[in-house]
Amino acid sequence: MPKLRAKDLIKRGWPKRPAGLAVTIMNKSFKRETDAWRDATLANVLAHPDNFVGDDIWGHVAAELGGRKQDGIAAIIRPEPRKSPLAFNIFKSKAGIAPNAVQQLYDAMRLPVAAAGALMPDAHHGYGLPIGGVLATVGAVIPYGVGVDIGCRMCLSVYDLPGNLADTDQSRLATILRKETAFGLNAHARVNDHAVLADETFRYLPAAKKLLGKAAKQLGSSGGGNHFVEFGNVELPADNAFERPAGSYLAVLSHSGSRGMGAALAMHYTDLAMKECRLPKQLKSLAWLDLRKDAGAEYWAAMTLAGDYASACHDDIHARIGASLGEKSIVRIENHHNFAWKDKLPDGTDVVVHRKGATPAAKGELGIIPGSMADPGFIVRGLGNPASLNSASHGAGRQLSRSEAKNSISGSSLKSLLKERKVLLIGGGLDEAPGAYKDIREVMAGQTDLVEVLGEFHPRVVRMA
Structure with missing residues (x-):
């Protein structure tokens, strides 16, 4: 990730001194x-410095931006873990x-609102909850327990075309x-229009209203990092759940979330939760909203809107690709994570x-668990195991x-x-090289009590940021 510079922030309207302080913190x-x-x-810090005056990390920057402590924050709670x-x-x-x-x-699990939890076999360190962490709370939602990329999801479209096209027709794909x-x-x-842009939440929720323009502009696009759109082949066994002949089919798999809109909403409500729910420093990222x-x-x-928007982005991606192929999908599977x-x-x-980075796996629920750019993904059906809170992994895990x-890892x-x-x-x-990830087959072997495998997806033409 390129190193942030003060002049980058000054171009965005930051005064010189707080820009320098903010860059130091970020880097x-x-x-x-x-x-x-x-x-x-x-x-968020630039637009609402008052909200950050008491923050351990951003307080000095907020003060330089003219932030003042707000009166009347009577809702502050200091729960005892x-x-x-x-x-x-x-x-x-x-x-x-x-x-x-x-x-x-x-x-x-030390939070007083926690009721149950589970850790998936792809789990690794994150912010707030670990990636692959599942947490049940009573009467409360934790913005960082959902994550920054709200409603991030997988979407698979299978076409009535031979799977070997993913090998023989790579240039066209x-x-x-x-x-x-x-x-x-x-x-x-x-930019294609979509019904989600007319969602009434954009009108009545101030935090969302100002993000409508960004949402419209980014509709149908994907984020950076581990997000992708890829062609591959899906192998369906005999007596499969989709009533299709056994064999290999051309398919498209996409992974992306709610883009800049989701990230902005996540940060807005995370900051609000941290100010209303003052937890000890080591638990600060787990602040909740009642x-x-x-x-x-x-x-x-806001979370529901961001999830619907993420789904709309996949609708747009798959509609564009289907039109280019001149085909309609015969199987469509979609599931999300980073949600409550x-x-x-x-x-x-x-x-x-x-x-947080875990797939819903209620009994009979379909999903897709990817591997890496060169490793297979798995079409799964949930077994509804209460020990995992009806959840499974969302991928191989870093x-x-x-x-x-x-x-x-070398380029060669x-x-x-x-x-x-x-x-x-x-x-x-x-x-994003395969070696950065765990062995997906080992991860799948660790959750045979959580999901049933219905088919495999093998990537062949992969696009990432």
Whole structure:
């Protein structure tokens, strides 16, 4: 990720001195965050310095921007964490789970609102909850327990075309991806309309209203990092769940979320939660909003909107690609993570289930769990296991950080692996190389009690940022 400079912020309207302070904080404490997260945070601090005056990290910057302590924040609570965490289930595999990810869920289970939890076999360290962490709370929603990329999801379209086209027609398929997809800060020259842009939440929720223009511009595009759109072949066995003949079919798999709009909403409500719910420093990222109060209800509406918007982006991506192929899908599977659901525990307790990088896997629920740019993904059907809070992994899970991957994986080794696997890569980088991820087959072996495998997807033409 390019190093942020003060002059970059000055161009965005920042005064010189606070710009320098903000750059120092970002480059020191948040260098591993995505560009979207950093941009949303910086924009939030600049626009609302009053909200950050008491913040441990941003307080000095906010003061330089003229921020003042606000009167009347009577809703502030200082909850006392449990001395001992509630027990939770860990679904392990040979791929292993880093101790810092386990510790993060232990921390979350100390919250007084926590009711149950589980850790998926792809789990790794994150912010707030670990990636692959599932947490059930009572009467509360944790913005960082949902994540910055609200409603991030997978979407698979299978076409009635032979799967070997993913090998024999790669040049044409690559041209379609270059033409019909956009990543990062890029957007489509021709933006399609979608019903989500007329959602009434954009009108009545101030935090969303100002993001409508950005949402419209980025509709149908994908984020950076591990987001992708790829052609591949789907292998369906005999007696498959889709009533199709056994065999290999051409398919498109996409992974992306709610773009800049989702990131901005996430940061807005995370900041609000941290100011209303003052937890000890090590638990600060797990601050929650009470669903009985206005801020909690607002966040729920914003989260729902961002999830619908993420789905709309996939609708647009797959519509563009289907039109270029001249085909309609015969199978469509979509599932999301980085979201919260209202549910019940087996004992009847009403809870909010946060799935931070975890796939919903209620009994009979379909989903797609990807591997990497050169490893297979798996079409799955949930088994509804209450021990995992009806959840499964959302992918293979990182075993190397982005910087570790860049320092330990060579360009030549990645090139050789892609050639061996017959994968044509457009974009991407060493931080997304297959070696940066756990072995997806080992991860799948660790969750046979959570999902049933219905088919496999093998990537062949991959586009990333």
